[in-house]
Amino acid sequence: MRSLQNITLWLTALIIITVSGLSAQTQAQDIQVPVIEDGQAQVIPEFEDPENWIRHDLWVETEFDSDGNGKPDRMHVAVTRPEQTESGDLKLPVIYETSPYYAGTAQPPFDFFWNVKHEIGEEPPARKAGPDVQRRGERPIISNSLIKTWVPRGFIVVHSSSPGTGLSQGSPTVGGDNESLAPKAVIEWLNGRAKGYTTPDGNEEVEAYWTTGQVGMTGTSYNGTLPLAAATTGVEGLEAIIPVAPNTSYYHYYRSNGLVRSPGGYLGEDVDVLYDFIHSGAEEYRTRNNRVVRDSIIAGGIDRISGDYNDFWAGRDYLNDLGPLEAPVLMAHAFNDWNVMPEHSYRIYKALKEKGVETMVYYHQGGHGGQPPLWLMNMWFTRYLYDVENGVEDLPRAWITREDDERDQPTSYPDYPHPAAQDVTFYLSGNAPERGTLTTETTTNAGTETFMDNVSFDGTALAKAEWTNHRLMYVSEPLSDSLHISGVPSITVKLASSKPSANLSVWLVALPWEEGRGAQITDNIITRGWADPQNHESLTESEPLEPGKFYTITFDLQPDDQIIPPGQQLGLMIFSSDQEYTLHPQPGTELTVDLDGTMLTLPIVGGNEAWE
Structure with a gap:
């Protein structure tokens, strides 16, 4: 084990700061970007004041049409960046989070879950359809997550709503291909390979001239699933991800070794229930989406009678899609997460090690959620988004918070499971x-x-x-x-x-x-x-x-x-x-x-x- 107290001294001796493609002292109005100490991007005073941040939104065109209207779906995207990037002389990397939750979800009473009171192997009682989700929030702000942490440290923060939620077009699929291709399109736009527009249906284009195109993704739970989904596309420009408590297989989330099993705290939930919970997209397409996606594709695949693993579940298991994934992955989870259970991260961590992808894992002893310590996330993003040789890849592979310790004070181990x-x-x-x-x-x-x-x-x-x-x-x-x-x-x-x-x-x-x-x-x-x-x-x-x-x-x-x-x-x-x-x-x-x-x-x- 390597004690956390020695990490700073060890890194200080190791770090030789070199930045490829972006000078370590890019000058924009005499601002040094990035500022690195102990291998981490530090707060830059000129970027601290929210009054000096530029916030705007747009719609990025994708390669799919999941609402069936004959046109490629466009994803609603919001950008927050320092005003110093406006001239185009200063280009910064991006930290990106996407979610189906931003615009609101179904509200209580949750009487549209499956009734679990029936014999095993029998047709379950009919489920009541979920209520229409009342969309909340107005443009241009999609979410404020991540912004206060990362913009002052020299990153641009981007958010987008998932297909069929909020002001994003399309339909939710709960693990379908469009949920992987949507963030891919946003990353393509950030790298100049996809088109963004000022409106959902217009032709006035928006360019991301203020970024290097180097993107990192993070998020928790469903928001942690989507960075992994994007990475499985192999999209160029996605340089690193930090999935927190990600659902890496909808089968493992709603089934267990052939058994129909609910996630902790959500008895009777299933893929179709989650679909109803998040479907906050355009009202005029909801009836069609429900008929085609929920009542056909999902209803025909979930099989609550046998609980067997089938093609529907295989298509929603990211372990089957890891071939194109190359982005370094820092996994985070809790050993007492009985909602998205710890097997979700471990199965991917194990497979990525075998594949030779740069990977690391952080576990704590609590329940659902809980991101890695900021210093570790900072080192991960600084290394791969700013190309700073900070030695993070030489750190121990596993970080585990012991039973009586604080979450931001994990103990390091050579790997997980413990080699001994x-x-x-x-x-x-x-x-x-x-x-x-x-x-x-x-x-x-x-x-x-x-x-x-x-x-x-x-x-x-x-x-x-x-x-x-x-x-x-x-x-x-x-x-x-x-x-x-x-x-x-x-x-x-x-x-x-x-x-x-x-x-x-x-x-x-x-x-x-x-x-x-x-x-x-x-x-x-x-x-x-x-x-x-x-x-x-x-x-x-x-x-x-x-x-x-x-x-x-x-x-x-x-x-x-x-x-x-x-x-x-x-x-x-x-x-x-x-x-x-x-x-x-x-x-x-x-x-x-x-x-x-x-x-x-x-x-x-x-x-x-x-x-x-």
Whole structure:
């Protein structure tokens, strides 16, 4: 590990500032741009006053027509830049954020979500269509995000509304190709290869003469997905991205190993629900967009009956589109993000490393959102947008905020997972309906244990219970020393069901369960996962379970990096319907687990030796 306190001294010795294509001391009214200290772009006094910023908007023409009116869609774009760029003598790089949320979203009551109270594998109750979104905001301001941070440091900030939202033309597709091609068009315009216009339908052109064309993108959640989407087009001029809590696969967001599963906090949400939530575009095209996109393409693809992975989901999985991506990527996520779960960033980070793309990852221990420390973002953008050789590519690859530390004070590691992490396998001994044992000693003839599904009890209640016949719990001995888990746990479950279909949910928890004001987000749930036993052989094809027959299914839990303190016990909980995430079938399904065929694998720093 490299301590954060030594980073500044280390960088100061390393940095040799050279700027390719843009002088490190570009003069515009005797202003030095950029000003670099410790590898970071510093605030320039002449750029600090918002009264001296130029703000204007325009429409960039794309290569698609997603609202079907026979004309290429135009995206609404807003620019904020220092007044010193107006003459064209000073050209600055751009930090760009795009979003479907800027112009407003559907408002409560959210009665247009799917009803999850039905049997697994059955046709769900019809969903009520969402309300018309009331567009908010007036031109030229689309958003004020990023501006106060980056304009004073010598960057231009650009925002755009996604297709079919706000004053951007087209239709939302929630992961369709137009959501990748829209920001691509804006970047092409910033580099003089696409046309921008002063109005959505006029012919008066606007040129981006005030920029170098070097663009970086960032954003959080959906706004973090779109930088990755743009980068998968390989568009020239997109030099670096920082996706924060990005949804990198709509299948992984709304399904889990064949199971219909909601994102945390949004029970019953799906692609069509999100479409209704964001559709704030022109009223005259909404009926057509709903019919063609929502009620045809999306309705025909989401398959809430089987939950299988199909062509619709494959087309909304950015892991499948990484071929053209070359822009350096700084991923950011939280290990306790149960909305856009941490697997979303890890799967892309892992693939980009294998592809040879310059990449880095930042994780913290909180919930949804949370960008990297400003100094790290600054170094990333300064390196790739100003071409300053600040050594960021030589820094450790992984930055993880430890449990009791502030988010802007992460600990550095050579990589994630921790290079010293080794898989340790745990086995089960039963004591249902009370707690059994979790041990690294292989068990034989451990028999079977049965529990009954009952969604009336939430996961927390089941985890806290000393005994219940609605879950199985296996607990380790109390830890004599701290235990560092780093990586992706996995589980193999051999089970039989009394019905042809059943939910399967797994939580790994730390016990005793902590409650009250002093409880932290890292105290209780270590990680969790969900799967459909009907997909025990294939993610793309499920098969009904033969009641009473045993099947074996193996799947990953969510990635984690957590240090469990001494005195805690690891608890593996296996249950069926998860009240906050899965469908809610009628209680009564019995699941029987063969303990000899069931095991948990944990990536532990130091491996078996550390566990012992």
